[in-house]
Amino acid sequence: MPLTTIESLDHEGRGVARVDGKAVFIEGALPGETVEYAVDRSRPNYAQGHVLRVVHASAQRVAPRCPHFGVCGGCSMQHLDAVAQAAVKQRVLEDALWHVGRVRAGIIHAAIHGPAWHYRDRARLTVRVVPSKGGVLLGFHQRRSSYVADMRECAVLPRHVGAMLDALHELVATFSIADRVPQIEMAVGEDGTVLVFRHLLPFSAADESRLADFADRHGVQVWVQPGQPDSARLLHPQTAPALRYTLPEFDLALAFRPTDFTQVNVHINRLLIRRAMQLLQPQAGERIADLFCGLGNFTLPIARSGAAVVGVEGADALVRRARENARSNGLEALTEFHAANLFETTEDSLAALGPLDKLLIDPPREGAIAVVKAISAQQRPRRIVYVSCNPATLARDAAVLVHEKGYRLSGAGIANMFPHTSHVESVAVFEHCG
Structure with missing residues (x-):
């Protein structure tokens, strides 16, 4: 069986090597390791395989805690130290921003960490x-x-x-x-x-x-x-x-049904909201939109600052829940919520929200391409905080904001929402150059 040395990890947590000019993606291998591997699939430009034997192990290799690791698809990175996992995800984010969007962040924010085990709610x-x-x-x-x-x-x-x-x-x-x-x-x-x-x-x-x-x-x-x-x-x-889940830093409690979308990791969610608020810097007297607002996860912390917030979400049930959460937390006067298909956003529909000082976007994996394309000279928030669960679509949308809409990417960083998986959650902040 062939031997090779691993250069890096890809966005799915597989080791990447170059063999005879072809990229080989190897399950279970870590950067710097020399491994013996078997090829599972070969194509003209790449191959996929899995580790048979680690000849020279990385210092960051650890023993997986779960006996199902390697078979179960729930985790793909238990063999890599948890701190090193975050560093890998940070590189995935930076690579996507450059190779997909041709943009670089002015500042790389420190990774957001939380418990590595028993975190999934x-x-x-x-x-x-x-x-x-x-x-x-x-x-x-x-x-x-x-x-x-x-x-x-x-x-x-x-x-x-x-x-x-x-x-x-x-x-x-x-x-x-x-x-x-x-x-x-x-x-x-x-x-x-x-x-x-x-x-x-x-x-x-x-x-x-x-x-x-x-x-x-x-x-x-x-x-x-x-x-x-x-x-x-x-x-x-x-x-x-x-x-319900609570956000003690903002004195908030948000109710939800078991089939509603909420973040799976309550510890990281709290830290992610803190980071987003630090970047957004909402102030009393400002008017801010929270797009893909769900049941108010970011809307209500923004409103707690004294800013007026308009939340927009595609699911009627979540809009109802957001209104109920605003009411139960005493924030009705500072919030309004609307149901709309944000994947069909136009300049007119964005303008219909009224003047906006700032914008927070928290889309699903598909990203928010229609939203960023709809930003115009008439509706141009001076600061945008973008929370992403897919570096590729964040990078694609960042390219539009930077190269077409006059923004600069002033900072970006990851939150390790899903330890031991290749999932990359991130937050980026854009500021208008004008």
Whole structure:
């Protein structure tokens, strides 16, 4: 088998080597290592493979904590020291900004770190019934596969959720519709934990009784979801406190439904909001827009500064939740919320929001290309803070802001929202040059 030396990591956490002028992407390899590898796929310009043996190990290599590592697709970087992971992600961000957008940040902000283990307060676990593999399989998908990595423990889920995995296997196996329960969604809030059971056929009375017993034994809320996310309902107990997360620095509590989008890592979310507010510098008397505002994660901290904020979000349900959160936190007078498809933003629709001093954008992976293209001389916020979960689309949008709209990228940095994965969360700040 061939040997090679690894030069860097790619955006998916694979080692990158050059062999006979061709890039080779090798699962499980780290920069500086000499490895023996096998080729899984070869194309004219690149090849993909996996490590067979590490001949010379990196000083940053560590023993993976999880026994499922290498099979489960939930984590791809447990073999790399957690601090080094953040450095790799910072390089991924800088490389994307330059190679995709031809822009460089004036300042590279220090990476935002948090707990490396048991940090994940949200997850969707896939369920399959496969008699040939022992019955119920439950876990994340296998790496680069639609198959399920059958998890009996997990080092990134909260400890009390990881401790339920065996019991969840046993519970699903008792259902009358076990093969029609494709997913269990987990959401943890300040006051409790919810498990949402997605089901394609109705549960029987006996099934519901078992679900209620499970909820009582494990101290969780059980919800059932027969259709789209808004069909989810509380099954047991009959009454339970709403899920919420808090932002103590801003004296805020935000309520959410278990199927709503919220950040998976409450610790990093708090630090990310702090960083965004430091960069945005909202002031009383300013008017600021928060685009892709969700249920108010950034809107309400901005409003707490005394600035007037208009939040725009595509999902009607999240707009309702944002209004409710503004009301419960005493910020109705400083906030307004609208539902709109921001992927279809035009100069006219952006101008309809009224004059804006500053702008915060927090889009999904697709980015906010329509928004940045819609910025005009008539509607040109002097500062833009862009929170991104995809360096490639951030870089693409940064190119428009810098090369076409007259902004400079004054700073950027990553937040390690998903330790042990290749996911890169980042925040960038743009200031208009005029």
